Amino acid sequence: MRDLPPDLAAHLAGGSTTLCHCWSLTRRDGAVLGFTDHDRDLAFAGVTYAARSGLEAAEASAELGFAVGGGEVAGALTAAGLTDADVAGGLYDGAAVETWLVDWTNPETRLLLDIGSIGEVRRAGAGFVAEVRGLMDRLDAENGRTYRATCDADLGDGRCGIDLQDPRFRAGGTVLAQSEPGSLDVTLAADFAAGWFSSGRLAWSAGANAGLSADIRAHGVGAAGHRLDLWQSPARAPAPGDRFTVTAGCDKRFTTCGQKFANARAFRGFPHLPGNDFVLRHAPGSGPGLDGGSLFR
Numbered sequence: 001m002r003d004l005p006p007d008l009a010a011h012l013a014g015g016s017t018t019l020c021h022c023w024s025l026t027r028r029d030g031a032v033l034g035f036t037d038h039d040r041d042l043a044f045a046g047v048t049y050a051a052r053s054g055l056e057a058a059e060a061s062a063e064l065g066f067a068v069g070g071g072e073v074a075g076a077l078t079a080a081g082l083t084d085a086d087v088a089g090g091l092y093d094g095a096a097v098e099t100w101l102v103d104w105t106n107p108e109t110r111l112l113l114d115i116g117s118i119g120e121v122r123r124a125g126a127g128f129v130a131e132v133r134g135l136m137d138r139l140d141a142e143n144g145r146t147y148r149a150t151c152d153a154d155l156g157d158g159r160c161g162i163d164l165q166d167p168r169f170r171a172g173g174t175v176l177a178q179s180e181p182g183s184l185d186v187t188l189a190a191d192f193a194a195g196w197f198s199s200g201r202l203a204w205s206a207g208a209n210a211g212l213s214a215d216i217r218a219h220g221v222g223a224a225g226h227r228l229d230l231w232q233s234p235a236r237a238p239a240p241g242d243r244f245t246v247t248a249g250c251d252k253r254f255t256t257c258g259q260k261f262a263n264a265r266a267f268r269g270f271p272h273l274p275g276n277d278f279v280l281r282h283a284p285g286s287g288p289g290l291d292g293g294s295l296f297r
Contacts, residue, residue, distance in 0.1 A: 011103055020038035022100040024097070036051055088234075089235040096117055097114075098112060149269055150251075169247060173187060174241060186228055188246070196219060197247070197249055199250060202216055206243040206244075
C-alpha cells in the first residue's frame, strides 16, 4: 500500500484530475535532464521538465518481494537534450531515473512513483526505447568473490596489479580507414602480435569521438597493418587521422595470466576447481576394462 500525500489524495478524490508524468535523468557525467508528457514545461525541485520532448511511458510493473520491477520509456532522439551520439556514447548507460506523478496545475502536489536506472537502450531510426530497471535490480549485481575457474579481478585493478601504463600493454594509434562499421584499419606506435589487444579497450584522444571509449572484440595483423574490430560501432564515424590509445585485453584464463602478463601468482580464480562434469568422471585405472577409458564410449 502506497501512502499518498494529503493534498494529492484530496485531488484524486475530487473526481477530476490534472495529472501527468515527469522523469528526471541523472547521467554518468552529472548532467540532469527533465522530461514530461504534459504539453507545457514544468519545474520543481530545481529541475525543469521539458514538454514536447517526444517521451512517453510504456507499461510499468512492480513486483512483490525481491523480483525486479520496471518499465520502459520511449521517445525520439530529437528530444531536447537527447542526441544519437550521446546515447551511442554510453552517457545514459546506468543513468539514475526518478518517475513522478504530478498535478500540472500545482507541481508541488506530486508523488515519487519510482526510482531506478536506465538499462538496455534500443534504437530504431530516430527513435529509442529505454528500459527502466527498479531498485531491486541492484540485488542481481555480483558482490564479493565467486568460485570459478576464471579470474574475478579486472585487468589493471589493485587485486590484479598489472600496470596498464606499461608500454608492453599500451599503445597509441591512428586510424587509416574504417573498412566497415566497427572495423578499423590502424597503425600502432609499436609492433604487437595479433590478438594482443583482443578484449582490450580503445580510448579516443582526437577526432569526432574524442573522450569516448569502446571495447575491442578482436585484434588482427595483416599485410596492411593492424585491424581492430569493436563490439559496437563508434558513436560518430571515425576519419583517417583520428587518434586513440589501446590497452591490452585479458580473457581471465590462468594460462593467459601467466604467459601474457607473467602474473600467475596474482591470479584471482580457481583454475583447478573441478567442473560440473566432475561427477561423470572416474579415477584413472578404474572403469570399464580398467583402462581409464570413458564410461560413455
